[in-house]
Amino acid sequence: MIRPINNFAARFGITISLNENLIVNKRGQYFLLSESIKLPSIDFLYAGIYLGRSKEGDFLPSFSLLDIIAKKEANRIIVDRKTEWLFICGRDVFKRGIRRIFGSKEEDAYVLVLNSHGECLGFGRIIEDLNKRTEDPAVENMLDIGDFLRRERAL
Amino acid sequence: MSGRRFFTNRYQELGWEYEDVKPRQAIRVNTMNAGKMATLLDRLSSIGMRLKRIPFLENGFWVDRPKFSVGATPEYLLGLYSIQEAAAQIPVTLFTQLEGKKVLDACAAPGGKTVQLADIMRGSGLIVALDVKKRRLMALSNQLERCRVKNAVVYHLDARKISQFQTNFDRILLDMPCSGNFSVDRNWFARRTIEDVKRNAARQREILSATIRALESDGEIIYATCSLEPEENELNIHWAIQNFPVQVESINCHGQEGLTKVFGKHLDSSVSKCRRIWPGLTQGFFACKLKRRSAS
Numbered sequence: 508m509i510r511p512i513n514n515f516a517a518r519f520g521i522t523i524s525l526n527e528n529l530i531v532n533k534r535g536q537y538f539l540l541s542e543s544i545k546l547p548s549i550d551f552l553y554a555g556i557y558l559g560r561s562k563e564g565d566f567l568p569s570f571s572l573l574d575i576i577a578k579k580e581a582n583r584i585i586v587d588r589k590t591e592w593l594f595i596c597g598r599d600v601f602k603r604g605i606r607r608i609f610g611s612k613e614e615d616a617y618v619l620v621l622n623s624h625g626e627c628l629g630f631g632r633i634i635e636d637l638n639k640r641t642e643d644p645a646v647e648n649m650l651d652i653g654d655f656l657r658r659e660r661a662l
Numbered sequence: 663m664s665g666r667r668f669f670t671n672r673y674q675e676l677g678w679e680y681e682d683v684k685p686r687q688a689i690r691v692n693t694m695n696a697g698k699m700a701t702l703l704d705r706l707s708s709i710g711m712r713l714k715r716i717p718f719l720e721n722g723f724w725v726d727r728p729k730f731s732v733g734a735t736p737e738y739l740l741g742l743y744s745i746q747e748a749a750a751q752i753p754v755t756l757f758t759q760l761e762g763k764k765v766l767d768a769c770a771a772p773g774g775k776t777v778q779l780a781d782i783m784r785g786s787g788l789i790v791a792l793d794v795k796k797r798r799l800m801a802l803s804n805q806l807e808r809c810r811v812k813n814a815v816v817y818h819l820d821a822r823k824i825s826q827f828q829t830n831f832d833r834i835l836l837d838m839p840c841s842g843n844f845s846v847d848r849n850w851f852a853r854r855t856i857e858d859v860k861r862n863a864a865r866q867r868e869i870l871s872a873t874i875r876a877l878e879s880d881g882e883i884i885y886a887t888c889s890l891e892p893e894e895n896e897l898n899i900h901w902a903i904q905n906f907p908v909q910v911e912s913i914n915c916h917g918q919e920g921l922t923k924v925f926g927k928h929l930d931s932s933v934s935k936c937r938r939i940w941p942g943l944t945q946g947f948f949a950c951k952l953k954r955r956s957a958s
Binding site: 541543544545546549550551552553554555556557569570571574591592595622624626628652653655656658659662 | 733788796800804807810813817818
């Protein structure tokens with residue numbers, strides 16, 4: 508049951524260990540419960556830590572899962588304030604907006620995108636080797652916290 | 663029976679002179695995510711957010727004439743603070759000890775108070791959050807994810823059916839669906855009638871009745887509305903203490919004593935321990951703490 512989550516984490520160059528006995532799959536949505544959460548038999552909509560959902564073969568992570576991944580030595584980039592704002596607005600990341608890089612710099616790897624406070628803003632996919640000099644977008648925006656606003660508008 | 667004159671005459675009879683009020687925007691710092699308060703305040707100041715501490719709240723701040731949407735900053739989206747009107751921040755702070763408790767948030771959407779409960783509980787215990795409107799529960803779920811709440815479970819359930827859980831709760835928050843008030847709804851006087859008020863009051867009694875039965879001995883209920891109408895406030899509390907093994911507890915917060923004489927009817931003197939907030943510094947509000955008398 509935990510395979511989609513593990514596979515997703517692996518794309519950041521790490522493994523995570525979650526207690527599988529505490530993970531519930533509810534219609535493709537994954538929730539991590541804690542020992543203190545004893546669920547009655549009534550069908551719930553949300554419980555504990557939301558980890559993400561499977562959709563058409565893809566895994567769409569939650570921001571809580573990205574936080575869990577960020578606690579490990581995952582691939583990550585730290586961006587400047589202007590890039591932080593553009594990223595939250597759904598834009599890709601240009602090389603010039605990246606202050607620091609940790610982990611893989613190779614194309615197709617996933618990287619967490621962090622601000623200067625070390626807070627996770629989302630994640631992206633490297634589309635231009637980060638060792639190269641380029642004026643083109645280097646990291647494709649896959650998910651950013653501006654998604655909360657987009658969800659609200661969609662409600 | 664409706665209209666501005668009808669309702670403002672009622673308020674006058676209850677001792678308050680009507681004045682037009684527009685509540686100020688307020689935020690509440692999510693201390694579980696924000697780290698040091700001073701650091702966050704510096705950070706918000708650096709992006710141009712001018713804040714003024716709300717004197718009767720520990721983590722609440724008024725936002726002074728914001729030049730941008732305070733609901734679209736990275737700090738908001740990271741769950742470091744929530745947007746919550748000042749009076750609406752009061753009810754959750756009235757509980758005695760929340761850490762490690764089993765808490766029912768009976769009318770939870772859109773989730774501002776659920777997040778506040780989680781913040782005070784520091785991730786301990788359990789919050790069971792209910793609402794009848796599924797669409798609003800999506801907003802609640804988004805709030806929980808945004809603010810990294812870990813100890814809540816959300817159900818699409820009418821609080822009047824709480825007996826389905828077959829469990830009791832240590833603390834129950836009843837942020838009741840209510841008639842609202844004019845200070846947060848420009849068209850309130852045009853939209854509301856006394857029949858609406860009575861219908862809401864009846865529904866509130868049903869919710870109160872069902873949830874008191876799910877309250878542990880010595881457990882606490884915080885009853886809150888943003889209605890100014892005594893039918894939804896003092897009269898419901900008077901009815902509750904007459905009909906159930908609960909008593910009104912003293913609370914120390916912003917506002918005036920609850921009314922004990924309403925349109926010629928004398929209520930139990932303990933109803934004065936409730937808090938009635940007429941619009942002014944905040945929107946209109948009402949809060950009360952009920953405690954279940956122990957079985958002995």
